[in-house]
Amino acid sequence: MQPIVSVRDLSKTYGNGHHALKEVSLDIARGEILALLGPNGAGKTTLISVICGIVNASSGSVSVAGHDNVRDYRATRGMIGLVPQELTLGAFDTVWNTVKFSRGLFGKQPDPAYLERLLRDLSLWDRKGSMLMTLSGGMKRRVLIAKALSHEPNVLFLDEPTAGVDVELRRDMWALVRRLRESGVTIILTTHYIEEAEAIADRVGVISDGRLLLVENKLELMHKLGSKQITVELETALAGVPGALADWSLQLSEDGTRLSYSYDPHTADARIQELLCAISAAGLVMKDLKTTQSSLEEIFVRLVKEPS
Amino acid sequence: MNTHAVRVIYKFEMMRAWETLLQSFVSPVLSTSLYFVVFGAAIGGRIEQVQGVSYGAFIVPGLVMLALLTQSISNASFGIFFPRFTGTIYEILSAPISSFEILLGYVGAAATKSLIIGVIILVTAGFFVPLEIMHPVWMAGFLVLTCVSFSLFGFIIGLWADNFEKLQLIPLLVITPLVFLGGSFYSIHMLPPAWQTVTLFNPVVYLISGFRWSFFEVSDVSVGLSLLMVLVFLTACLLVVWWMFKTGYRLKQ
Missing domain, CATH: 3.30.70.100 (Alpha-Beta Plaits)
Incomplete structure (x- = not known):
């Protein structure tokens, strides 16, 4: 079966000479949950950023559902949702407006019924009229997820989704990730929390110093190396x-x-x-x-x- | 074309202006009215006519240009700088949207806001001095071209600036002096011959002169040259923006 995301010999060297990715190759199967583990500065966020089109690759290629992410960027980006690591949200917008904005940005017709369902699923419906600056960190994280899902993506990237959130919210997030997978969304998450990968991932990739050391089925990995x-x-x-x-x-x-x-x-x-x-x-x-x-x-x- | 994306960016930027109505629209009108009081009433009383036009009316095109230039630059530069500053630019960069569509949304909104301000100032000016526009099509053309080209210039500044100080640097230290020395409040023929030559190196002279010609049919330089200069500036801005998007300058690493 064709992988939904295929990364081939991807390298990235930043302007300051930092070699963030070194010939990374990776296939991500449709409908799986892949956890990318790695220490700080390992290259996890760079890998995600290149796939999503935020950072230019130095060499190598990325395809999403068979489309090259540079040549057919409209097709690939339309299929991808990204939840960034930082709580990057405007301050003065409302929850409803920012989610509506994201859907439009990705070229989708307005669909208030879908957005209402989404906000209800994320326990944000009661706060739909709230200014973003008034929300707690956990709520802001949910808003970022809602924005990433607003255009109904096939592939969702979660960059450190539970960094700095409490245990309850973390478990809520895991439940949400599982629900999304059940609905057919492919999920790639980066995390520092091994517990997180152990709890929800199907496969685990380990990145260190810009190299993808391995990608294995989580259970097989534990079986093989444990x-x-x-x-x-x-x-x-x-x-x-x-x-x-x-x-x-x-x-x-x-x-x-x-x-x-x-x-x-x-x-x-x-x-x-x-x-x-x-x-x-x-x-x-x-x-x-x-x-x-x-x-x-x-x-x-x-x-x-x-x-x- | 991702028209939904262009629409939401445009709408978002326009909403920002409505939410800060005082700052966006009332403030430029107030400062223009003050210029009329100071230059039109106080000084204008001592200068009866310039090139056959009453001084009060003579300064109207310059005042409109002053507002258009500063507003176009500040609206467009802030519009793109703020998402870069807060990090929300990631969403624009990861969306299925072309550079042209991004430009259309941001620059379109900034130019629209400036255009609205320009029209408001013209209407306000009508309360102070009798205004007659001899070439309304040329006037509208100069108005739109100036809004678009200086919004593009503002967009460039918004991409170039990596802090708030730099964002203000060009408008305050370059644009404002150029506008003031570009014949907003006087005809360059009132200057000594040597300064007239120096002033011709100021691109704003051509904008104001052409715009003023559309009102009164009087100008410091020919209207064709004015139009050419605006188009050259517009093309230069488009080329710089094209290069910025192509190289990912300050947007993509």
Whole structure:
């Protein structure tokens, strides 16, 4: 199936010489939620900005539903909605007028019924006559989303959508993103919050220093890169790891009551039964046992730390 | 053509003028009336006629031009500078809208506002001095061309400026002196011959002279030359704007 967004060998060098994107290639499938993770300055916003037409690429190409975003900019931009990272809104306009403005800007006929539905969905209907400057940060974020959706886009870019919003609003946003996906909208979001990607994304892309390190199905990524750890709590504290267990590369906690063993669950290293038998054979009495799996956050930190 | 986009930009800009009615329309009318009181009544009493026209009436085209130039520049420069300043320009840049359509929306609205102000000032002037327009079509032509070309110039300033100080720099330090020294309140023939030659390098002289000719059939330079100068300025502004959009100057990195 043809991807809805296709990025090929995209590079961007700013006037000050900063190489923000380095030959990034990426296909985004229709109807998916893709989370782009990366530290500050990694190139996430530049990538989005080039796709949306706000920043010119130095080389490479972008197509949206088969249309080149430079040659057929009207077609591509009409399909895209963008929610920027900053709360960039005029001060003296009303919620209703600014959303109406956005719809017109994207060449759509006025449709008050659709805009009313949209504002109701975003809990903004009661504030439709309010001046933008009187709204809270969370409300302004919703207005930006309403503006981005005002022309019924097929692809929605959310640049750090939940930066600085409270937990409740964040969960509301996630619910909204899921609803949009159900209605067929493809969603690309950049985030610092691994929890966010873990909660709502289908695929995760990791960008660091202008390079797209990987794009993987979220579950497969966790499956592939996620290591597990088993921790055994002992009845009595140890001064050191017993010699009989020296081959197992075990970690002993500072208080000597816990032994930890890290392993990859998908390889032959996962000799849990053997380990437990060895611990028993060493004369240690186990009080408790727990296993933990590395989160997307740990995977992300590991990836961006690795030399590319 | 994305006519919806042009319409919403135009409407948004016009709404801004209505919301600040005092600043947009009443203020230029008030300052023009003050010019009439000071120059027309106080000084005009001592200068009976200039080139066969009463001094009060003689300064009307200059006053209209003064308002048109300053208003066109300030409306258009602020119109595009403010979204750049607040960051809302991202929406314009990411919308399916061509450079020409952006220009049509912003410059069209700025020119319309100036045109309205110009007409209001003319009507106001009618209360102070008897006015007769001998070539109304030429007058309307100069009015529209000046509004459009100086709105384009304002648009260029709005793109060039990266702070509020720069936004005011050209209008205050360049345009206002040029207008005052361009024959708004006098005929350049009243100057010593050496200064007359220097004044001919001031492009505003040609605007005011042509515009004044459409009222009284008196001018400092030929009306054809005036029209040519306006068209040259308009073309120069269009070329600069075209270059700015093509290179993404101060708009796109």
